Amino acid sequence: MSTWKIDHIGKKPKLKSPILIEGLPGIGNVGKVTVDFLIDELKAKKMYEITSNAFPHSVFVNEDNLVELPKIEVFYKKFDGKKQDLILLGGDVQPVDEVSSYEFSEKVLDIAEQFRGKEIITLGGIGLAEIPKKPKVYCTGNTKKIIQKYKNGMVNNKLYGVVGPIVGVSGLLVGLATRRKMDAISFLAETYGHPMYLGIKGAIELLKVLDKELKLNISMKRLNKEIKEIESDLLYRTEQMSEISRQTALKKLKSKFGEGVDYIG
Secondary structure, rough: OOOOEEEEOOOOOOOOEEEEEEEEOOOHHHHHHHHHHHHHHHHEEEEEEEOOOOOOOOOEEOOOOOOOOOOEEEEEOOOOOOOOOOOEEEOOOOOOOOOHHHHHHHHHHHHHHHHHOOOOEEEEEEOOOOOOOOOOEEEEEOOOHHHHHHOOOOOOOEEEEEOOOOHHHHHHOOOOOOOOEEEEEEEEEEEEOOOOOOOHHHHHHHHHHHHHHHOOOOOOOHHHHHHHHHHHHHHHHHEEEEEHHHHHHHHHHHHOOOOOOOEOO
């Protein structure tokens, strides 16, 4: 049975109808790179640290040669003069099995509800056989309304037939949000499907979409510089952990759906 330890950091903020954005390790770590950059660029403040026995059974060795358990973190960003604030969900890992993925996704939605959030955005990658020169961004959602809201020239909403099942938190949050009457959308950027590849180009395309739609005023020059600086650390911390999670999930999916399954959100 999964156990969840959710530690609150600092004082509980008052947020205005926040949009929750999720980006956890997956294909090319596209979602993780995107959210990690947003947390840094927006100087978001941490409010939760989540650890669990449902995460991969490994630890990191940090720069001080001490071990760290894998964790998922929740940050927030308050905006002056805007109708909606942000909750940002990022971390080292995803839960490794189906039951814990459902449990975790429900806990994330509990957090969104606690702050009266009505909208969820999840981020992920679509694994291709070759490195895309100009990655396309696709979207899918749980209502036509939210797809219409975010549909623009940068995003293709014709995702049917492009990917198989969207596995993991990126998919479940969108599906489970329906039960809570929350609008939810998933943005998926093309990237190279190799487990050692870091999908920087795909992350940049996702950031462009979020910047335009949420009016975040992100500096694209700073974006390129910052992403290079975090690249080596991301590779070290996520290659091993995300691959453990991914292979576990893929084995279970292939036993159910056959060998054609190759997408993890």
